[in-house]
Every structure is written in structure tokens, then in C-alpha cells.
Amino acid sequence: MTVVTERRRLPASGARGTGSGILRRGAVALAGAGIIVWSGVASAATGGYADLVDKVAPSVVAVFTTQARPATEAGPSPFGPGRPFEDFARRFGIPVPQLGPQNQGPAHALGSGFVIDPSGYVVTNNHVVDGATEVKIKLADAEEYPATVIGTDPETDLALLKVSAPKPLPAATFGSSASLRVGDEVIAVGNPFGLGGTVTAGIVSARGRAIDNGPYVDFIQTDAAINRGNSGGPLFDTDGQVVGVNSAILSPNGGSVGVGFAIPSDTVKAVIAQLKDSGQVERGWLGVSVQPVTPEIAAAIGLEDRNGALVAQVVPGGPSDGHLRPGDVIRSVGGKTVESVRELPKLIAASQIGQTAEIGLIRDGRPLDVAVEIGRREPKTAGLTPGGGKSERTAALGRLGVTVAPVTDEVRSSLGLDESAQGAVVTSLKPDGAAAKAGLVTGDVIERINGRVVRAPRDLEAAVHDAGNPSVLVLINRRGSTLFVGIRLADA
Known part of the structure; x- marks a missing residue:
């Protein structure tokens, strides 16, 4: 679909399309010996x-x-120069087309x-x-x-x-x-x-x-x-x-x-x-990237419900820089409830630029109100490029269903990351593993897990090993854009 x-x-000739075989509301059709009647809607x-x-x-x-x-390039003609029927065309007087922009x-x-x-x-x-x-x-x-x-x-x-x-x-x-x-x-x-x-x-x-x-x-x-x-x-x-x-x-x-x-x-x-x-x-701008609160994320950060929008990234120098943090769950804007991630962009877009808005959120399990001045939105796009590198595999990472490698200069260049980017880059995923089910892809760089900084694969291994909850909250960097992912670990 x-x-x-x-x-x-319209077609090149300018002809308009017509329809046929139309059965209108209220029409009557014969089916065998019976009569079928379609009733009108009015x-x-x-x-x-x-x-x-x-x-x-x-x-x-x-x-x-x-x-x-x-102008477009004309397609190759079977009668053109060097084509299979060139001699045939010349013998029977068929004009040989001149290929080029048309x-x-x-x-x-x-x-x-x-x-x-x-x-x-x-x-x-x-x-x-x-x-x-x-x-x-x-x-x-x-x-x-x-x-x-x-x-x-x-x-x-x-x-x-x-x-x-x-x-x-x-x-x-x-x-x-x-x-x-x-x-x-x-x-x-x-x-x-x-x-x-x-x-x-x-x-x-x-x-x-x-x-x-x-x-x-x-x-x-x-x-x-x-x-x-x-x-x-x-x-x-x-x-x-x-x-x-x-x-x-x-x-x-x-x-x-x-x-x-x-x-x-x-x-x-x-x-x-x-x-x-x-x-x-003109639309208001908060200067954050947000994502839905999934059941796994809610379980990982101790929320009783999935209401709100999870802050995955705060744009440096943006309106929320210094006010909001990755991991905050936005629950309201100016007193209006944010029940899902789709509601937040509309509420912010409709806010007056330069106006101070009260953002109600959950941070580290506690409710908090933060005042943020609404900025002006500019278009932004982001992409994803898989990366590679020498893989490391451990029993702990088996619970995630991934193999990872250090973030080298080559990896940073391949993925378009900042020079300061660090973590463990995902080089492969088990198709039915925990990370794949949660939406991770090769090239994702795992930067944090349950709040612990990941500077190298061994840090990721230790964090998974020490996890006291079957669900972990992972912060990944996907070609410069960060987002949180809740992952339910496989049994050890």
C-alpha cells in the first residue's frame, strides 16, 4: 500500500482521463435470479x-x-549509429536518429x-x-x-x-x-x-x-x-x-x-x-531531538506509564542548552499535557517565538519544571552510514546480541562523527538478538548504558555485566544524532 x-x-497530449463501468450509490444490480440493492449514504x-x-x-x-x-537524454534507438539495426535503417530509408538532449x-x-x-x-x-x-x-x-x-x-x-x-x-x-x-x-x-x-x-x-x-x-x-x-x-x-x-x-x-x-x-x-x-x-523550536517512551525505556528509568517525549539529544547552543538534558521525559508544555512524542512538535511549533514556556518533565525519577525560551525552527536533516572495524565479542555482549569495536579515527571519518566521539561501534548484530529487536543497526556507536560512560568496548561489557535490571537504557550516536534505546537483555 x-x-x-x-x-x-496530464499526458503530453493534454487529454483528460475518463472513467467507465461506474456503479453508483443507490444502483441496482441483478445477481442470478436475485436482486442486490445498494442503499444510498445520504x-x-x-x-x-x-x-x-x-x-x-x-x-x-x-x-x-x-x-x-x-531537457533529457533521449534513450538509445535500435536504428541509431552503432546499433543492431543501423544497416537495416539505411537500406530501407529509415531516418537515423541523432541522439542527444531532447x-x-x-x-x-x-x-x-x-x-x-x-x-x-x-x-x-x-x-x-x-x-x-x-x-x-x-x-x-x-x-x-x-x-x-x-x-x-x-x-x-x-x-x-x-x-x-x-x-x-x-x-x-x-x-x-x-x-x-x-x-x-x-x-x-x-x-x-x-x-x-x-x-x-x-x-x-x-x-x-x-x-x-x-x-x-x-x-x-x-x-x-x-x-x-x-x-x-x-x-x-x-x-x-x-x-x-x-x-x-x-x-x-x-x-x-x-x-x-x-x-x-x-x-x-x-x-x-x-x-x-x-x-x-514560522514555527517555534525547542532545540532537542525526542523519541517515544517505549515499554522497555519506561521500565529502564522507572516510569509507571509511557506518557511524554524522551529527550535524546540537546542541540548545543539551542534554546534548551543548559536547561534540558538527554534522558529527560517531557510531560507538559505551558500546562498542556504531552501524552505522546507526536504532540510535542505541534505544541512547540505553535508557541510564540521568544516566549518563555514552562516545560514539565521527569528527571532521574523526579518531577521538575524548567523555563525555556522558544527559539525559531530551522530545517534539519540527518542520515545513517554503517561503519566497520575490528570486532570484539564477549559473553556479556552476547546478552545484547552484538559485536563491537573501538571508535577509531577511521570509524569517526566513516560515520561522520566529531573528533571527540567515543564509545563502542556496533559491527554486527544477531538477527533475533536483544539489540536488533530494539532497533540498533550496524554503525551505531554506544556512548552510555544506564548512565555509565562507554569509552571502549570493555566499558560496555562491564556495564552489561553489572546491570541489575533486565532492561537497560542505552544512549547511541547514529552519525551525529543521539537517541536513547531501551533494551531488554537476553538471559545470561
Whole structure:
């Protein structure tokens, strides 16, 4: 299964896709001698969605974009110079192609959007307009206008456009996604496959979905059909208010299978307000790397539950430097509870930059409040490169299921570590061993275990040998990024 963001790229000819063999809700089919009836989704009390669609459809637009397509190298032709059929081509007068860079012309794509202000502000997805050299919108009345990109936020996949129209445009209004309940009816309106003005109905299937699209969005899941070209279009509740922006589907084949995802309107409102004001989104930054509190970690540090976010690394010179420590478990920010690691980035991102926030945490088993001034977030990436070296194997390390080696200058260079990095580098893991089950990989450098500094493999051996608890807390360095891992040791 794959998550697909639904910007529809048009074929080179510009032809629009069509569908066939569609069985609609309310249709009747014969099966042998029996009759099978599919009931409609619309509630009997409302008599369908027609009045709702009449109200909201004029605010929905189709978005058409043009992207520059770089020249590409033409593929080898069987009739070209030096190819198997060169003589055949010359004998029968077939032109011999000249291989080299080929300019294929601009690429075109489409998506959906909706007007949020009569003056011409339009919301869509960032991936719909990303890289576009030209953007146009088409209204429900078929009027077309060029659009300017006011600002984008790739972190939430949102974009704000502006069109200059000679008249006020019909605008949609935002509702509160926080008030949605699983089972509530919703409709999606958009531009699937370039067809325009398409309405599908369904329910809220789930809330708070994480689909590996960054830490700042907990998606609404819906079974309202969302297809290619629906991206950026609105998800309406039965009051005609926008409660989400349709953005992605989970599908084995690229088409709708009833698992679609929308960005909640509460998130959209906050992001779009910043884009409208300054063209960009600023987010708070705490200056730490965090990870979930697993059952093994909770057992290793004596927590009764798994609530909170475990600080794995404090960025030197960052807002938390000198205030937070690796091993702290953050439980609250400004009085708001942090139940899981996913909640912390959203709380910090929404905090005012320069504001002092009270961070409630657990340190060494005791509750503590720490004041930290929120900084401004900058993008950061990190990777992993396995390392190698001469291995050492002992009975104690057998409980971890690893072989390790000293951290030499060669290892530091290979893994991109600081010159001062020390510890024991993992050179191999037993596939069903304790460390492998906990997520360690070759190239990880074990720096601490249960608070004891590991400067060499013998220190790791001693720490494992002396462990009085079957679960140990290990601090590893993974190519410059540190994180804690709770490991339940194998029996001696």
C-alpha cells in the first residue's frame, strides 16, 4: 500500500482521463435470479446533498499548473549509429536518429482548491503548485484567471494563491475540525482527472491519523472518494463549512479505495493566516531531538506509564542548552499535557517565538519544571552510514546480541562523527538478538548504558555485566544524532 498525494499530471497530449463501468450509490444490480440493492449514504431526513452542493460548489476551483521540464537524454534507438539495426535503417530509408538532449516541452498538472475570501484568496496543496512556472484557476462558472502564489508551507502541504477577478468571488467558510466525530457525514468537492465540479460523499472514518507526512498534521481519514486531481480541494461538513483539505490517499493502484486523508481545518486556518500575513510560516523550536517512551525505556528509568517525549539529544547552543538534558521525559508544555512524542512538535511549533514556556518533565525519577525560551525552527536533516572495524565479542555482549569495536579515527571519518566521539561501534548484530529487536543497526556507536560512560568496548561489557535490571537504557550516536534505546537483555 502506498500513500499518494493527488496532483494529477496530464499526458503530453493534454487529454483528460475518463472513467467507465461506474456503479453508483443507490444502483441496482441483478445477481442470478436475485436482486442486490445498494442503499444510498445520504440521510433520509435531508433528502440527499443537492441543497448542500448548490451552496458550496461555487467556491471550489480547479487549479491548472505548468512546470518547466528540463531537457533529457533521449534513450538509445535500435536504428541509431552503432546499433543492431543501423544497416537495416539505411537500406530501407529509415531516418537515423541523432541522439542527444531532447527538450520535451513544459509539463502540465492539475489539482483543486477553494476560495476563502471574495477578494480572490484561494487555498490549495503545496504539492499542486510546487515548481510551477504558471498557475491558473477555473471557477465553477468556467471563468479562468491567472493566479499568483502568495506563500507555501511544505511542512503541512498547504499553499495560498491570489487571483485578480473583476468581481467578488464566492467564498467558503471554515468550520472547526476539532468538533468532528467519527461517523459524521462529509462531502468532497474537486477536480479529479480534470473533470471538474465532482462531488463525492462519505463519513469521517478516523481522526488523528499519522501518514509519515511530517509532525505537524494529524489527518482526518474519510471514505469519500478522493482521486488524482482532488488534491487541495475542500472537505465539507453537512453545514457547508470546510473541515479539511483533501491531500492524499492510501491505495495499492493509485485510485480511490475509500481511504483518503484531509488536513484538518484548524491546522489550515493557522497556517493560511501566516501565509496571508507574511508569505511564510514560522514555527517555534525547542532545540532537542525526542523519541517515544517505549515499554522497555519506561521500565529502564522507572516510569509507571509511557506518557511524554524522551529527550535524546540537546542541540548545543539551542534554546534548551543548559536547561534540558538527554534522558529527560517531557510531560507538559505551558500546562498542556504531552501524552505522546507526536504532540510535542505541534505544541512547540505553535508557541510564540521568544516566549518563555514552562516545560514539565521527569528527571532521574523526579518531577521538575524548567523555563525555556522558544527559539525559531530551522530545517534539519540527518542520515545513517554503517561503519566497520575490528570486532570484539564477549559473553556479556552476547546478552545484547552484538559485536563491537573501538571508535577509531577511521570509524569517526566513516560515520561522520566529531573528533571527540567515543564509545563502542556496533559491527554486527544477531538477527533475533536483544539489540536488533530494539532497533540498533550496524554503525551505531554506544556512548552510555544506564548512565555509565562507554569509552571502549570493555566499558560496555562491564556495564552489561553489572546491570541489575533486565532492561537497560542505552544512549547511541547514529552519525551525529543521539537517541536513547531501551533494551531488554537476553538471559545470561
